[in-house]
C-alpha cells in the first residue's frame with residue numbers, strides 16, 4: 134500500500150494508519166472518513182496527502198480488499214479493528230479493541246469497551262443527508278403485491294415516534310421489551326426504537342406457542358410486549374394477541390401491551406394494560422434524541438436452543454454486534470467497485486424472530502444504507518412461484534434463503550422459476566444448515582441461471598453474523614462448503630479430547646479467538662455461558678458443530694454433534710421436545726432424535742414409553758403431536774412417534790442416543806456395540822417397532 138499509481142486501493146486500516154501519521158490531510162471529495170472510502174461505493178476520492186500531494190484513489194475489487202484486510206489484520210490486530218470501527222459513527226470513538234479471554238481465570242468477552250454509540254443513529258440518522266429519500270425497507274405482505282416502502286427519512290420518523298411511545302410507557306435504558314410480531318416494518322421499527330432509547334429487545338418468533346412466549350417473558354423479566362392483532366401466513370391467520378393474552382396469564386410483570394393492527398381481526402383489549410399502536414403514535418413527536426450507549430451495553434436478547442431443555446437468552450451488545458453485522462453484510466452482500474449499496478435490492482427471507490432476521494434483514498443492511506425486503510408470506514403461497522414472482526416484480530438483486538426452502542421449491546419443478554425473469558438477481562446466499570449437492574446445483578443452475586455466485590454462510594445465533602463464508606468475487610466456491618473463515622475468524626478442529634487436528638481432517642469445530650460479534654453472556658446466567666461454550670474444550674469456544682476440512686483448508690459443516698436438531702432451519706433441543714411429551718399423563722418417558730428428512734433436512738423421531746396399562750394408538754399419537762404444538766409451536770411437531778416398551782439405557786440409566794439415532798436414520802446395522810446396555814435385547818424390539 135503506497136500511493137504511487139492511480140487509482141490505488143486504500144483499506145480502512147491503511148487509511149487509518151496514514152491518517153494517524155498525518156500522511157493524509159484531507160479527503161477533498163466524497164463524504165470523507167473511512168466509511169465512505171471502504172464502503173465500496175466505487176466513487177473516486179481526491180485525497181490531499183502531505184507526502185504525495187493530491188491523489189485520486191478508488192476502490193478495487195473485493196478480492197484485493199480481502200487480501201488487504203487479511204494482511205493488515207495479521208500485522209496489527211488491534212489497529213485493524215480500530216480502523217474497521219470507523220465503519221460506524223461513534224459519539225465517543227473507542228481506544229481499545231479486543232479485551233476478551235476464553236480462559237477460566239479472566240473469562241469475558243469485551244470489544245471497544247470505552248466507545249459510545251447508538252445503533253439506531255448508525256442505521257438511520259447518519260444516512261439522512263445522503264440517503265433520506267432512498268427506500269430503506271421494502272415490505273411485501275402475505276398477499277402478492279400487498280406492501281409499502283419506507284424511505285430512510287420515513288423510517289427514522291416512525292422509529293422516533295415509537296421510541297417516544299415506549300418512553301411514555303415507562304421504558305428506559307436497560308428495560309426488556311418482548312416483540313411478538315409478524316414480518317412487518319413495525320417489527321423493525323420496534324427493534325430500532327428500543328435501540329434508540331437503550332431498551333433491550335427480545336424478539337419471539339410468531340410461531341412460538343403461548344407457553345414458550347411466557348417462558349421467555351419471565352426469563353428476561355420483560356415489562357412491555359409489542360404484538361399485532363393477528364399475523365397472516367399463507368392466507369391463514371395467527372392469533373398473536375390472543376397468544377399474548379394466554380401467555381400473560383402465566384407470566385407476570387408485564388404492565389403494557391402495544392398492539393398494532395395487522396388484519397383488523399377481533400381481539401380483546403384489557404383496560405389499563407393494552408393499547409393500540411396507531412393510537413399511541415398519533416400525537417407523538419417524530420424526534421427523539423438517541424441514548425448514548427456504551428459499546429458493551431446490551432442491544433438484544435434472543436432465545437435459542439441448546440442441549441438442555443431450557444432455551445438460552447443469548448445476549449448481544451451494541452458496538453461489537455453492530456460492527457460485525459455491518460462488516461459482514463458489506464463483505465458478503467455489499468457492492469463491487471463502481472456500484473452503490475442502494476443499487477441492490479437485498480432480500481433475506483428469514484423471519485426477524487431468528488438471528489438471521491436480526492442481522493441480515495434489519496441491522497446489517499440498514500447500517501450499510503441498503504434497501505432491504507421484509508416478507509410476511511411463505512414460499513408456497515399462493516403458489517410455488519411466489520419467491521420468484523416477487524423477486525421479479527420488486528427487482529431483487531441479492532437473494533438469501535435457507536436450504537430447506539430451496540429443497541421444498543425444487544420439488545415442484547423448474548417451471549415455477551423459469552416462468553419469471555430473474556435476470557436482476559446477481560448473487561445468491563444460503564444459511565441455516567448444510568446445503569446438499571442437489572439443492573446447490575438447482576439453486577445455482579435454475580434460480581441463478583448458472584451465473585450467480587452462491588454465498589453459503591455458516592454461523593449461529595451466538596456468533597452474531599457470518600463467520601465462515603465465501604466473499605463473492607474473491608473466494609472460489611465449492612458446492613456444499615461454507616469455504617473459508619472471514620477476516621478475524623480463527624476456526625480449528627479438535628478431536629474428542631480437545632487435541633488440535635491439523636491438515637485435511639474431520640472433528641469438532643471450535644474458535645480459538647474472539648470476534649466482535651460474539652455473544653457476551655446468557656442473560657441472567659453468566660456461569661452457564663462459560664460452562665456451555667468454553668468448558669468442553671478449554672480455552673476455545675465450542676460451536677456444537679462438527680466439520681471436515683479439506684486439503685485447500687475449506688470447511689464442510691457436517692451438522693450438530695450435540696443434542697440439538699435442525700428442522701427446516703429451526704434449531705431446537707431434543708430435550709425441549711422431550712419435556713413437552715413428558716407432560717402427557719400417559720407418558721412415562723420420551724427420547725427424541727433427529728432423522729433424515731428430504732425437505733426439512735432433519736425431522737423429529739420420538740421414542741415414547743407409556744405408563745403401565747396405557748396402550749399406544751393413533752389417537753394418542755395425535756394427542757402427543759398436539760401437545761408439542763401447544764407447548765412449543767407447530768414447527769416442533771414430531772414426524773414419527775414410536776411407542777416403545779423401553780428405551781436403551783446404560784447400567785447407570787443413561788439413554789444411549791447413538792442407538793436411537795441409528796434406528797431413526799434407518800441404519801440399524803450401524804448401531805455398533807450395545808454390550809454396555811442394561812438390556813441389549815431392547816434394541817431388537819426398537820428396530821422392529823421402527824419398521825411398522
Ligand code: 6R9
Nearest residue numbers: 564565566567589590591592593594690704
Ligand atoms: C444462523 C443460524 C445455528 C446452527 C449451526 C449449524 C447450522 C447454520 C449453516 C449451518 C451448515 C451453514 N448452520 N448455517 N450448517 N452450513 N451454512 O442458522 O443460527 O439458528 O443459531 O443455528 O445452524 O449447525 O450450529 P442458528
